[in-house]
Amino acid sequence: MMKRTRLLIALVAVVMLIAACGDDDDAAADTNQQIATSARSFAFTPASWTVASGSDVTLTMTNTSDTDHEWVIMKAPIASEDEFTEEGVYWEVEALAGATASDSFTPPAPGTYQILCGLEGHFTAGMVGELIVTG
Ligand SMILES: [Cu+2]
Structure with a gap:
């Protein structure tokens, strides 16, 4: 149970990190x-x-x-x-x-x-x- 929770938290963190990178790219394009x-x-x-x-x-x-x-x-x-x-x-x-x-x-x-x-x-x-x- 504990392992599954840690795995889920790790997955959520990775997804958030990818989403954040995507936002940065958009921001760079918008500031031109x-x-x-x-x-x-x-x-x-x-x-x-x-x-x-x-x-x-x-x-x-x-x-x-x-x-x-x-x-x-x-x-x-x-x-x-x-x-x-x-x-x-x-x-x-x-x-x-x-x-x-x-x-x-x-x-x-x-x-x-x-x-x-x-x-x-x-x-x-x-x-x-x-x-x-x-x-
Ligand atoms: Cu001229």
Whole structure:
């Protein structure tokens, strides 16, 4: 009798453990954040996004113009296009003219980051935004 009870408790524990693992997988999938923007010459709509640190973010950018555009997270803000360097880029995605691009990134440390289009003349033309990463 005692053995059967112990066996039953062990079985219940195993079932609960398996169920808990399943929940963790679901939670991980649920915490993948989604943001979107529409790119045209020369603006992002919207141009401000807020995400939480700690889980990956999928950006979907729809390019509605006949020119290629990029969505670039800068490590530190720049004041003019002369200051732009690839080394200053934290992460970027490009959507070709008329196409939609989607890719994922791990948010940088909490803070506010400058977003811009890195193609020549686009930052100067006003293609900028901000990404706010909360803690
Ligand atoms: Cu652009």
